[in-house]
Structure formats: C-alpha cells, structure tokens
Amino acid sequence: MNELWSYLETNGGNVLTALLQHIWLALLPVAIAFVLSLPLGALAHRYGPVRHVALTTGSVVYTVPSLALLLLLPGILGTSVLDPLNVVIALTLYSLALLVRTTADGLDAVDSTVLQAATAMGYRPLRRWFAVQLPLAMPVILTGLRVATVANVSMVSVAALIGIGGLGQLFTRGFQLGFYLPPIIIGLVLSVTLAVIADVLIVALQRGLTPWSRAGAR
C-alpha cells in the first residue's frame, strides 16, 4: 500500500495525464462511431444488400487483432506510428462494426404497425425518423453503445505497446521496471473504475431517455 502512495506522490502528474488521455482515446472513437452508425445503421436496416456488406465488413474488422490494426494503419493512412490518430481510427472502426449492427437491429425491432400509424397520422419521413423510429430503436442502440464503450476502455491499453499514451503506459512501465507492481495495480484499478463509471453513466442515460421501455411490466 505504501508503495502505491509513494508511486502516486512522485508520478501523480504522469498518472493523471495517462488517465485523461485514456478517457479521450476511449470515448472519442465511440462518439464518432455512434454518430456515423445512425445513418449507416439506417441504410443497413432499409436496404438488404447494404446490410449484408456492412455487417460482413464489420465482422471482418472485428477479427483483425487490435495490435495488428494499430501497426497497419500508419502504412495505410500515411500517419506517423506514434500518432494518436491511429488509435482513434482503429477504435472507431471497431466501435462502428458493433454499433452499425445494433442500430440496424434496433430499427428492425420497431413494430411496423406503429410506423404505419405514424405515416397515417401525417408524419413526413424525416420527422418520423427522429420522432418515432429512432426513439423506439434507442433501447437496443444504447445496449450496443454500452458494450462498445466498455470494450474501448479496455482496448485503449493496447495502444501503449506502440508507444501511445493512456493507462496502458502504466503497465508497460511496470514491466520495464522488472514487474514493478504499483503502476500496474494503479493502471488496472483506474481502467476498471473508468469502465464501470462509463457503464453506469450510459445506464443512467438509458433510463432517462427511455422511461417507457420499463413501463411494460404490469
């Protein structure tokens, strides 16, 4: 315990920087992927061939090991190996692969009679999408967002292996110092805490946005 405190005292600044970096490296890709997944998921929901291509591509992307992707991307994008952009893009791809699928699934799950009713009430397509379709798909979409966010928080650690910041740096530091535990434990605790907090926040968001989805139990 004492060792942990003394490590924090001397390296507190580094730990904080790593934590903040971890947060934005993990969350920025989810945010980008979330925004992109709405139109892509809608297309996949609507057009069979788009769905097929999008979901197959997604599955393939998911099978590429993260470390390999991080090493490949600079070659494809022409970025430097140490550019955090590689991490952001790699994790955006992973999140997107997951979220497009859940968005399409969420839209599929919306009762078609409800949509017909909306059209018959006089909704124009765009307004119907935002006022009826999207809200009704939200429970499934947010479940996907939960999985993607937690997965990202853990995956960012891998970025340290190619020399990019985040809590993963604390692990590599510990190994470099001959399996010196304090940084490893601190990194582990912070990364798990971060994942739990993110999860709780999304669940809270889910409850706030979709109070009706729990109203069914009579």
Add this chain to the structure above:
Amino acid sequence: MIEFEGVTKRYPDGTVAVEDLSLKVETGQITVFVGPSGCGKTTALRMINRMIEPTSGRILIDGDDVTSRPEALLRRDIGYVIQAAGLFPHRTVLDNVATVPVLQGVSRREARASARGLLERVGLPANLGERYPAQLSGGQQQRVGVARALAADPPVLLMDEPFSAVDPVVRDDLQQELLRLQGELGKTIVLVTHDIDEAIRLGDKVAVFANGARLAQYAPPADLLAAPADDFVSSLVGRDRGFRGLSFTDGSQVALKPVDHTVDGLTLEVDRDGRPLGWRGPDGLLPTEGTFGDGANLRTVTDLVILSPAGAAVRVDAEGRADGLVLLEDLAGSVRSQQRERLAALATPEEAG
C-alpha cells in the same frame, strides 16, 4: 362524400388487389368494407389516405382528388385507427392523443389539454393520461387509438380492423361506444372488417368484397340480410339471416291488440297501476318472459312472441304499464308484407315485371 372512380391497384408482380372499383361513401355515415382476407378491402381503405397509391382511377373527397394535396397534409385531416391501436409505445397516452394537433402546429400544452377531454369522450378515466400504452389493457389501448384519430376533429375517419385484436366482450363494448360516439359526432367513417356481424351491426351501408377484388354487393345491412346479391354474399352473411334482419325494422309498426284481449284462453293480469304480472289461465299465472317499449326492433318483439306462453308480446309505456299486445298472426303478417316490399324494391324491373 368519398368517391372511388374506377380505381384499380395492380402490383408489379401482377397481383390485382382492387379492380375497377367504383363506389360512393356517404357523408356522416358508417360505411363498412367487409370480406375475406385478400379481397382488397384494406387496400381500398388505404388508398383513401394515400398509404397506397392506385394504379389507375381516382378517389375524391368532397369533390377534391386526394392527390391534389401533399400526402402528409391530407393525412392530418383524415383520422386513422389501425388494428391493435398502433399507439406510440414511447409516448404517454396524452401525448399519443395529441399527435396530430402537434403536427398541425398546435402547442403541446394546448394539444394535451384537449386530449384530456377526448379521453373522457371515449370513456377513459383522465388519470390514464400519464401512463404509457404498455400499461393499458387492449380495450383501453383501442379507445386511445380512437381518441388519437379524433384529436384533430377530422371529418373523415378510417378504421382498419379496429376491434379485431380484443376479446368478444370488450369488442362488444367498443362497438357500442363507436355507435354512441358516431351519434354525437356524425363523422364520415369507413371501417374495414372481416367480421360480417360487426359489419351488420355498425354499418349504415356495407360493401361486401369477394375474392378477386370484386364488389359483390353494396347495400344497407337490412338489404344484405333480406336479399343477398349472390351465393357468395349469402354464404358470408350466414345462417338465420331472416331473423337477424328483423333487428333493422321498427317493432312499433305491428298492429296492437288491446291489453284485455284473450289469447288462446290466457288473459294478461296487471297490478293496480297497470303493470303486467303474468298470463292467467287454466295452469295458473305464467310469466310474460319480458316486455318491450318504444323503439324496440322487430327482432326483440319476435323473440318475445316466441317466448310468451300466450304467443303474444306485451308492449309497455314509459312507466311500465301494459298498453298493447302483439299477436303471432299480426307479427307474421307484418314481417311478410315488409319482406315482400323489400324484395320488390330490390328486384330489377324485368324480374318485377
């Protein structure tokens, strides 16, 4: 008035859902489209608010072609009740009812206030307003569906199998409620159903669709029962059509005998105020098995005649005092002459000679 003028709907794969349909739906009446599944009745209904566009022909509402307005605006002026209500699960009951007024630009607060009044109108307690549809029973959901369709006070109401997803007892309630509402509102209602009894009960006029999108008969329910146009209609209408048809005839047209008339050795015994107690005869006092009053239909009267030990139905006034008897022979004569008149009116000139 809603007019179908030679309306055909043919799908790209060659299926014909509706073929050359021409009919007029009267303003302020309930018109029912009835027929087996796949007969084109729902397609016909949905062409009115352009959920489906016809391949050829046109549909006019009060003389205006429905295609003359943007479809979303047209639909906001046409109430729509869908099977199983089709309520928005993510909106409270009040917000569901307020949907169309809000689309028309009424403020949410105002729309919700008038939605509250509408809930009462369709027989729902106002405190259901803040619930979500999933917290309501099927019958309650269907009532909300009707309230939502009425919210913008549209002159035309389309109902697509509105009561098919609820159990028979609830369906009966909802049908009564619709007739009561229609008595107050006088909308032009087009209702689609596969249930001929519902069609006969609710319709001022019934359009019977046969397989292959053929309009087999378009007539008031009494005529449908009295004189089905062909075998298809008569099989759809089913058994006892003569007896069921009596419910469309006013029972007060039958000749009355005085209350002290002796029928087959039985006389009606009344109390001091003149209320019927029963039939007095050699077997003692036998029950009347019920009475009828003003506004009773011929089916009710006939039923009482059949049930009565004297073969006579007892008519009572508003205070319950017996004021006349309908005898079997008078009833039979009345039924016979009415059926003769009806068949003569429906027969084509050649056949009638």
